[in-house]
Amino acid sequence: xxxxxxxxxxxxxxxxxxxxxxxxxxxxxxxxxxxxxxxxxxxxxxxxxxxxxxxxxxxxxxxxxxxxxxxxxxxxxxxxxxxxxxxxxxxxxxxxxxxxxxxxxxxxxxxxxxxxxxxxxxxxxxxxxxxxxxxxxxxxxxxxxxxxxxxxxxxxxxxxxxxxxxxxxxxxxxxxxxxxxxxxxxxxxxxxxxxxxxxxxxxxxxxxxxxxxxxxxxxxxxxxxxxxxxxxxxxxxxxxxxxxxxxxxxxxxxxxxxxxxxxxxxxxxxxxxxxxxxxxxxxxx
Amino acid sequence: xxxxxxxxxxxxxxxxxxxxxxxxxxxxxxxxxxxxxxxxxxxxxxxxxxxxxxxxxxxxxxxxxxxxxxxxxxxxxxxxxxxxxxxxxxxxxxxxxxxxxxxxxxxxxxxxxxxxxxxxxxxxxxxxxxxxxxxxxxxxxxxxxxxxxxxxxxxxxxxxxxxxxxxxxxxxxxxxxxxxxxxxxxxxxxxxxxxxxxxxxxxxxxxxxxxxxxxxxxxxxxxxxxxxxxxxxxxxxxxxxxxxxxxxxxxxx
Numbered sequence: 184x185x186x187x188x189x190x191x192x193x194x195x196x197x198x199x200x201x202x203x204x205x206x207x208x209x210x211x212x213x214x215x216x217x218x219x220x221x222x223x224x225x226x227x228x229x230x231x232x233x234x235x236x237x238x239x240x241x242x243x244x245x246x247x248x249x250x251x252x253x254x255x256x257x258x259x260x261x262x263x264x265x266x267x268x269x270x271x272x273x274x275x276x277x278x279x280x281x282x283x284x285x286x287x288x289x290x291x292x293x294x295x296x297x298x299x300x301x302x303x304x305x306x307x308x309x310x311x312x313x314x315x316x317x318x319x320x321x322x323x324x325x326x327x328x329x330x331x332x333x334x335x336x337x338x339x340x341x342x343x344x345x346x347x348x349x350x351x352x353x354x355x356x357x358x359x360x361x362x363x364x365x366x367x368x369x370x371x372x373x374x375x376x377x378x379x380x381x382x383x384x385x386x387x388x389x390x391x392x393x394x395x396x397x398x399x400x401x402x403x404x405x406x407x408x409x410x411x412x413x414x415x416x417x418x419x420x421x422x423x424x425x426x427x428x429x430x431x432x433x434x435x436x437x438x439x440x441x442x443x444x445x446x447x448x449x450x451x452x453x454x455x456x457x458x459x460x461x462x463x464x465x466x467x468x
Numbered sequence: 469x470x471x472x473x474x475x476x477x478x479x480x481x482x483x484x485x486x487x488x489x490x491x492x493x494x495x496x497x498x499x500x501x502x503x504x505x506x507x508x509x510x511x512x513x514x515x516x517x518x519x520x521x522x523x524x525x526x527x528x529x530x531x532x533x534x535x536x537x538x539x540x541x542x543x544x545x546x547x548x549x550x551x552x553x554x555x556x557x558x559x560x561x562x563x564x565x566x567x568x569x570x571x572x573x574x575x576x577x578x579x580x581x582x583x584x585x586x587x588x589x590x591x592x593x594x595x596x597x598x599x600x601x602x603x604x605x606x607x608x609x610x611x612x613x614x615x616x617x618x619x620x621x622x623x624x625x626x627x628x629x630x631x632x633x634x635x636x637x638x639x640x641x642x643x644x645x646x647x648x649x650x651x652x653x654x655x656x657x658x659x660x661x662x663x664x665x666x667x668x669x670x671x672x673x674x675x676x677x678x679x680x681x682x683x684x685x686x687x688x689x690x691x692x693x694x695x696x697x698x699x700x701x702x703x704x705x706x707x708x709x710x711x712x713x714x715x716x717x718x719x720x721x
Contacts, residue, residue: 281528353523354565354627358578358634359555368577373568464568464614 217444221437229438234404239423239432246439248406249420253443255321255407256400256416257390260328264336264385267329269378272340273366276347290341296334302394304331309398322410324400331395332385339384343377344370351466373465379458387447393418417443473537474499474638474668475520480534482515482524489515491692493534497685502660502669504679504700507689508715513672514562516689517642520670521557522550538638555582558631560644560656564623566615567630571607574615574626578634593633601629602655621652628659639663641671645678657682676716680704688712 229245238244279286308327317323347370355365371378393416401413402423417439424436475497482490490512497503505513515524522543524530536543543553567574575594579585585593594611598604603625607618615626624644631639641660645653660669660682673679679686679700686703688696688711696703696712707713 281526283528348565349526350561350563350565351567352526353518354559354561355567356523356526356551357521357554357557357559357640358581358630359551360577360581361551364581368581369567464570464616466566466568466616 214444217437217440220434221439221441224431224434224438225441229435230442233406238404239427240429246417246420246435246442248404249415249417249439250442250446251406252321252400252403252414253390253417253446256324256328256396256414257386259321259325260332260389261382261386263325263329264333264389265382268333268336268340269371272337272344273370275337275341276344277352277366277370278362280352290338293334293338293341297338300394301331301392305395305398308395312399319399319401319413320411321400321407321414324396324414324416325410327395327399328389328392331392332389335388336381336385339381340374340378343374343381346377347373372461375461376458376465379454379461383451383454386450390416390447391418391443393422417446472496472498474539475670476535476537478535478537480516480519480536481532482512482519483531484529489530489692490519493694495687495694495697497668497670499668500665501684502664502671502682503685503687504683505670505672505687505689506674506676506679506715509674511689512692513689514642517640517670517672519544520638520640521554521559523559525550555634556636557638557640558628558634558636560624560627560631560639560641562643563647564620564627566618566623566626569615570612571615571618571626572611575629575633578630582634597629597633598626600632600659601625602659603629621648621655624648624652624656625659628656636667638668638670641669643672643674646674653678676718688715690715 226245228243230250231247232243232245233248234246235242235244275286275289279289304327308323308330312319312323351369351373352365355369360369396416397419400416402415402419403413404415405412407414421436421439421443424432424439427433427436473496475495477493477495477497480490480493481488493516505516507513515530518524519532520536520538520543524532532544534544538553538556541548541553567577569577572594575597576590579590579593595604595608598607603622606622607626610617615623618626624647628644639660645656648656657678660671663669664684671679671682683700683703686697686700687694688703688709690711696707696709703712704716707716
């Protein structure tokens with residue numbers, strides 16, 4: 184008996200080690216291949232210029248249009264989604280906390296929405312745009328991406344909010360606080376570190392998605408100056424350059440991928456730093 | 469029987485599904501006294517305390533009937549302004565739940581939601597209530613540190629200060645010393661004795677000695693029923709019911 188349990192213990196230890204190693208190696212390989220293929224074409228020009236006439240034939244120009252387009256789109260969509268997701272998540276967890284049936288139904292709907300592929304959101308929005316007779320634009324892209332990240336954001340906020348102990352709510356209510364005062368002044372503060380991670384996750388999905396923006400934000404070589412203009416995005420920029428037969432252009436696709444990866448990395452680091460400032464106020468239970 | 473009762477509980481029943489948690493409770497809690505509710509674990513003491521300020525609203529599975537009259541107002545009647553009722557009662561729970569903010573704001577929170585105050589007055593009031601809870605000396609130089617950095621005993625006193633700050637008439641305390649070290653427990657007990665008179669205190673405890681030390685009035689509960697209630701001296705020296713005698717001899721648990 185003792186021997187079998189020792190073998191079992193060792194087996195799971197080895198399994199865990201290999202699984203972890205597998206994940207770490209995959210990540211390293213991805214980063215290595217992007218850096219290896221993308222770094223040679225990385226130049227100041229790449230980051231600071233729009234594509235010039237012959238850019239897609241390997242001539243001069245850069246991907247500033249896609250970098251800025253992606254930023255506008257992802258930041259816009261994340262902010263818009265937060266406006267909707269924070270109230271909904273708090274409403275489910277504070278106001279509706281005792282109505283288990285309704286909250287479970289809302290969670291079920293959100294999970295369904297989460298499961299819908301982004302291309303379906305893109306296709307749906309495209310249909311609406313045709314019906315309304317509007318063209319591809321930054322605004323249409325932002326709205327589509329917002330719809331697509333809302334369920335992700337609400338459900339991950341929701342998981343953070345579920346960790347709030349009843350005792351904290353009871354204490355706050357006992358002070359004569361209303362449901363909304365409890366939500367926005369106490370619960371939200373307790374959850375800020377977790378929320379930042381959720382927002383980051385949603386931002387990552389927003390900036391990395393190609394399918395939802397292809398028909399809605401479109402693609403252009405110029406930098407959008409208003410919400411009505413189409414906007415380029417990094418994932419689509421990667422897609423178009425990678426499908427080119429010209430080696431220089433292909434190499435630049437990897438540079439674009441490198442830029443996208445670095446942006447996400449920087450945002451993660453920034454978010455970690457920011458959430459640490461709030462972590463100290465969090466009560467541990 | 470209404471005479472002198474701050475809280476008058478009549479025919480209170482609480483069920484969860486088919487299970488009866490509180491059975492036909494009738495209690496008179498006298499004004500300005502310390503009423504201690506004792507009884508073995510799971511007898512419904514904490515639940516009873518939570519029905520007093522309707523924290524039971526948080527749990528839809530709990531069905532409550534009967535009446536709890538506080539100052540001629542039936543707390544259980546629907547349509548009552550529950551936040552106003554709750555302001556009348558400060559709560560100290562089994563373990564402290566400080567708010568996720570700094571020490572000063574923990575006390576200021578209740579003051580702020582009850583109305584706007586100037587900075588100077590707010591600071592004065594916060595100091596006053598921290599002094600009331602015997603915490604001021606320990607925290608006066610670190611008011612802007614997060615409350616989470618305090619020890620459990622300090623956190624419990626912070627929760628007391630926070631509760632007093634909303635100027636309640638009643639203090640509900642649910643085994644407030646069970647997570648504390650002996651010295652912190654003593655501080656809380658002494659505080660209760662000082663606060664008696666100005667506040668009506670309802671304390672749930674499973675420490676018989678604690679009940680003996682500070683109670684004016686004792687309610688003994690067993691399996692969801694009130695077995696015996698009365699003034700502390702009578703209760704401890706001359707219990708009437710068999711169950712009470714057994715419990716006092718330590719024959720339960």
